Amino acid sequence: GNSVTQMEGPVTLSEEAFLTINCTYTATGYPSLFWYVQYPGEGLQLLLKATKADDKGSNKGFEATYRKETTSFHLEKGSVQVSDSAVYFCALKTGGFKTIFGAGTRLFVKA
């Protein structure tokens, strides 16, 4: 079946460090891929998305590239800030329009 696997957290970084959160997926067909973020006390919101192979999604300094050959969609940011502290969810959407989420990765950024 379709599934998403993310690296376990928490991830703790100092401000201005480089961030990578790994995400791999299993899916039939060609899903669309998403990263959602949940800031403390807030609801889930879309961070970025990519809808076909080799597409790069980007937003707020975050990037992720849809890699069909490795079935991956790793999230990266060159220089994290304290305000990036949140839980990040990788997700895929299949032809049935059902969105399947990974378990989430909590990020702590220290000043």
Added chain:
Amino acid sequence: EAGVAQSPRYKIIEKRQSVAFWCNPISGHATLYWYQQILGQGPKLLIQFQNNGVVDDSQLPKDRFSAERLKGVDSTLKIQPAKLEDSAVYLCASSLAGTMNTEAFFGQGTRLTVV
């Protein structure tokens, strides 16, 4: 544009009691989802509506959970009777008519504690 509205924000009930959650999606969004998010886990889809029809309810525990979306707009999710393991955040989300590319917009969620 108003977001997805959910109520209540918090609910505490005893096991074997019943509870209902309400969701009003973004205007014009034909697709509505209910997710269950247990602490430390990602959201798990319970049911997906397209207008007022059910598209997917394969992971809905139908012996105790029910959901409806009358008139294809707002929706209610009910649990009767509740169990301790139902303690979770219940998220409602909506999206434009089902396509692969559109993202879901989430409400703030209802945190349910069953004691």
